[in-house]
Amino acid sequence: xxxxxxxxLLEEVRKTRPLIHNITNTVVTNFTAxxxxxxxxxxxxxxxxxxxxxxxxxxxxxxxxxxxLNREQVKAMRIAGKAANExxxxxxxxxxxAGATAYRTETALALLEELDVALIRANAGEMAALLGExxxxxxxxxxxxxxxxxxxxxxxxxxEVIAAVTGVEDAVAHQGEVFIVQNGHTLLTKVTxxxxxxxxxxxxxxxxxxxxxxxxxxxxxYGAAAEIAGSLTTREGPGSFQIELLNALHAxxxxxxxxxxxxxxxx
Amino acid sequence: xxxxxxxxLLEEVRKTRPLIHNITNTVVTNFTAxxxxxxxxxxxxxxxxxxxxxxxxxxxxxxxxxxxLNREQVKAMRIAGKAANExxxxxxxxxxxAGATAYRTETALALLEELDVALIRANAGEMAALLGExxxxxxxxxxxxxxxxxxxxxxxxxxEVIAAVTGVEDAVAHQGEVFIVQNGHTLLTKVTxxxxxxxxxxxxxxxxxxxxxxxxxxxxxYGAAAEIAGSLTTREGPGSFQIELLNALHAxxxxxxxxxxxxxxxx
Amino acid sequence: xxxxxxxxLLEEVRKTRPLIHNITNTVVTNFTAxxxxxxxxxxxxxxxxxxxxxxxxxxxxxxxxxxxLNREQVKAMRIAGKAANExxxxxxxxxxxAGATAYRTETALALLEELDVALIRANAGEMAALLGExxxxxxxxxxxxxxxxxxxxxxxxxxEVIAAVTGVEDAVAHQGEVFIVQNGHTLLTKVTxxxxxxxxxxxxxxxxxxxxxxxxxxxxxYGAAAEIAGSLTTREGPGSFQIELLNALHAxxxxxxxxxxxxxxxx
Numbered sequence: 195x196x197x198x199x200x201x202x203l204l205e206e207v208r209k210t211r212p213l214i215h216n217i218t219n220t221v222v223t224n225f226t227a228x229x230x231x232x233x234x235x236x237x238x239x240x241x242x243x244x245x246x247x248x249x250x251x252x253x254x255x256x257x258x259x260x261x262x263l264n265r266e267q268v269k270a271m272r273i274a275g276k277a278a279n280e281x282x283x284x285x286x287x288x289x290x291x292a293g294a295t296a297y298r299t300e301t302a303l304a305l306l307e308e309l310d311v312a313l314i315r316a317n318a319g320e321m322a323a324l325l326g327e328x329x330x331x332x333x334x335x336x337x338x339x340x341x342x343x344x345x346x347x348x349x350x351x352x353x354e355v356i357a358a359v360t361g362v363e364d365a366v367a368h369q370g371e372v373f374i375v376q377n378g379h380t381l382l383t384k385v386t387x388x389x390x391x392x393x394x395x396x397x398x399x400x401x402x403x404x405x406x407x408x409x410x411x412x413x414x415x416y417g418a419a420a421e422i423a424g425s426l427t428t429r430e431g432p433g434s435f436q437i438e439l440l441n442a443l444h445a446x447x448x449x450x451x452x453x454x455x456x457x458x459x460x461x
Numbered sequence: 462x463x464x465x466x467x468x469x470l471l472e473e474v475r476k477t478r479p480l481i482h483n484i485t486n487t488v489v490t491n492f493t494a495x496x497x498x499x500x501x502x503x504x505x506x507x508x509x510x511x512x513x514x515x516x517x518x519x520x521x522x523x524x525x526x527x528x529x530l531n532r533e534q535v536k537a538m539r540i541a542g543k544a545a546n547e548x549x550x551x552x553x554x555x556x557x558x559a560g561a562t563a564y565r566t567e568t569a570l571a572l573l574e575e576l577d578v579a580l581i582r583a584n585a586g587e588m589a590a591l592l593g594e595x596x597x598x599x600x601x602x603x604x605x606x607x608x609x610x611x612x613x614x615x616x617x618x619x620x621e622v623i624a625a626v627t628g629v630e631d632a633v634a635h636q637g638e639v640f641i642v643q644n645g646h647t648l649l650t651k652v653t654x655x656x657x658x659x660x661x662x663x664x665x666x667x668x669x670x671x672x673x674x675x676x677x678x679x680x681x682x683y684g685a686a687a688e689i690a691g692s693l694t695t696r697e698g699p700g701s702f703q704i705e706l707l708n709a710l711h712a713x714x715x716x717x718x719x720x721x722x723x724x725x726x727x728x
Numbered sequence: 729x730x731x732x733x734x735x736x737l738l739e740e741v742r743k744t745r746p747l748i749h750n751i752t753n754t755v756v757t758n759f760t761a762x763x764x765x766x767x768x769x770x771x772x773x774x775x776x777x778x779x780x781x782x783x784x785x786x787x788x789x790x791x792x793x794x795x796x797l798n799r800e801q802v803k804a805m806r807i808a809g810k811a812a813n814e815x816x817x818x819x820x821x822x823x824x825x826a827g828a829t830a831y832r833t834e835t836a837l838a839l840l841e842e843l844d845v846a847l848i849r850a851n852a853g854e855m856a857a858l859l860g861e862x863x864x865x866x867x868x869x870x871x872x873x874x875x876x877x878x879x880x881x882x883x884x885x886x887x888e889v890i891a892a893v894t895g896v897e898d899a900v901a902h903q904g905e906v907f908i909v910q911n912g913h914t915l916l917t918k919v920t921x922x923x924x925x926x927x928x929x930x931x932x933x934x935x936x937x938x939x940x941x942x943x944x945x946x947x948x949x950y951g952a953a954a955e956i957a958g959s960l961t962t963r964e965g966p967g968s969f970q971i972e973l974l975n976a977l978h979a980x981x982x983x984x985x986x987x988x989x990x991x992x993x994x995x
Contacts, residue, residue: 220757221757223487224488224653227653227654228699231651231652232700239486239488240529241531242531242532244532245563248564249562261773262776263776294772294783295778295783296779297779297782298779384766386761386771429975430979431972431975431976432762433766433970433971433973436700437698437700437701437971438698438700440703444698445696445697445698491920491921494920494921495966495967499918499966505825506754507825508754508796509796509797515830516828519829533798704967706967707970708968709965711964712964712965
């Protein structure tokens with residue numbers, strides 16, 4: 195994939211300013227909203243069953259993130275998900291901590307069963323848990339030397355979705371297509387919610403083009419922004435990196451991205 | 462309005478350190494608390510119906526923000542609001558996303574009906590929605606070229622409150638008085654919760670003086686801090702701006718503000 | 729206590745990367761998670777009664793923070809606390825705002841009654857409230873010239889816990905041992921959640937060694953990081969300090985700490 199394609203999709207996101215409805219965990223609401231604003235999308239959070247359907251119908255994409263799930267919120271996810279499916283906007287599932295508790299794994303699987311999900315964005319441990327494989331998740335962080343392309347392909351086939359497994363190298367799979375994204379920075383693992391924000395950014399790209407390529411472009415843009423942020427972070431400080439990442443998501447222009455994007459397509 | 466009056470009210474806030482009880486959305490809790498601390502007020506958050514009345518009675522002002530409302534929280538808002546009214550402390554309503562869903566619009570109107578609200582702080586789309594006018598709200602951001610003074614005057618009359626409509630130019634109306642505040646910075650629209658924090662800062666100023674002028678002073682102080690923050694933000698980074706805004710709310714001294722404050726009073 | 733001992737415990741935390749299960753308030757979730765990641769521990773948040781026990785059993789320590797408590801969350805605290813006790817991992821109580829409302833004081837006391845709590849970390853006003861003494865809490869901030877060692881000793885005896893009372897000088901008491909920690913920085917009072925994060929950091933140290941000394945070491949490390957952060961913060965900006973604190977928690981190396989640690993042991 196050429197940097198030009200990534201930039202084209204990003205520019206389209208910025209032009210259309212899609213409204214992203216996030217039903218997400220209480221740890222990352224602020225960072226997710228700020229990241230979406232920095233990129234140029236419009237965030238909205240709404241968790242009440244009373245308004246979940248109406249908000250989803252006003253939105254351009256819906257992100258369901260189970261990072262601090264509870265009964266009321268899962269109820270709202272179901273309602274919003276059905277409304278999103280009816281309207282035909284993409285539904286993104288971020289199964290945070292799947293495998294860590296049965297409640298998370300079962301809720302994620304139930305949502306996949308009931309809803310028409312466009313994209314699952316997860317780390318290797320979470321995706322393995324959804325696939326019923328040994329999902330040893332230490333906290334909510336990615337870990338280990340998993341085979342991301344294999345997991346992505348299997349999830350794409352099993353759940354009939356675009357599947358993105360992110361880690362040191364990200365893999366995006368859908369109907370035979372597989373993209374490998376080599377952008378990113380180790381400090382992403384030192385800031386909470388960087389995966390959650392990535393799911394919402396991928397949602398934004400999906401509003402422009404419904405394809406595995408658009409998700410790979412979102413991952414490459416985000417990883418490139420992280421690299422730019424990392425290069426501006428002195429003494430590897432996670433606090434500064436978090437701020438520079440928000441800056442980079444906003445500032446990234448065509449010139450910068452051309453030097454960074456590293457996406458391969460497998461056959 | 463002279464910079465001197467704004468500074469006098471700010472100094473009084475800092476001297477009295479009012480306790481601001483916020484029942485607010487999960488996106489902005491941290492930023493609101495940090496902004497109030499930076500200015501020199503004391504924040505407290507308490508959402509449980511079990512303690513809402515007691516906390517409101519211990520506070521100097523109560524802020525009700527419907528940004529991620531739910532049934533339990535609205536119940537707590539009612540209880541806290543009644544306690545605040547009994548004690549005679551100002552109740553501030555921030556109708557985040559009014560017009561975006563019926564649940565938000567109706568809840569905001571019900572709170573206005575049931576409680577004695579001192580101040581509504583909203584953007585043009587939200588205020589128009591409360592007034593039953595075409596409230597097209599894109600996400601929770603201000604937008605468009607609304608007639609803020611007209612909306613503020615109408616809301617002030619209709620709801621018998623001080624009404625503040627914020628945007629490129631802010632308008633504050635109350636019983637014939639109208640203030641126009643020309644302070645602010647475009648980066649405020651790139652950071653989530655800047656409007657929510659402003660509502661809590663206006664609440665702090667109301668604890669010192671119950672008037673439209675005090676609200677205009679709060680808006681001018683906040684807008685001036687944003688201008689100072691903007692001038693210290695390199696490459697227009699929204700991440701850095703957020704941090705510089707917290708710094709500026711704290712650092713703003715008499716000398717700085719004198720150069721910034723731009724408040725006009727209409728007859 | 730020698731800097732060497734503090735550094736030894738910190739290195740052990742970083743090596744073992746303990747999983748800290750936080751059931752905490754909505755204001756500080758993000759900052760707590762980022763602070764734990766910066767230090768080198770693994771944070772997880774899980775508030776639903778459905779998964780509280782399973783998550784606690786997967787964790788190395790459990791932190792219960794009542795800063796925005798509600799019925800469902802308190803239910804989850806009880807369930808998680810019992811599971812943590814069964815597994816034998818330390819349970820840390822942060823009684824945020826005890827004394828401010830009866831609901832908070834009573835909930836904190838009930839948790840102390842029902843659970844085997846390893847550590848209470850509180851400011852003087854909160855600890856006094858738990859002890860039934862005049863607990864005038866202005867917001868959720870520490871204040872006044874309380875006798876921290878006396879309060880810590882009394883709480884340690886009464887509740888049979890390690891008791892840490894933090895303020896200008898911190899006191900940690902347990903079974904006759906008393907440590908006084910003189911590290912810290914005034915800007916800690918200008919950023920929300922710095923006390924909450926400290927509780928979670930103390931929890932991490934307790935996973936390495938169950939002693940008052942380990943808690944004192946955690947407080948000294950945190951206070952030293954705050955001093956380093958303060959020295960890097962220009963113009964006393966609370967926004968910048970918050971970021972520098974996260975940086976310092978990560979960057980603090982043996983060399984730095986040696987110059988900072990100030991812990992005395994009373995007989």
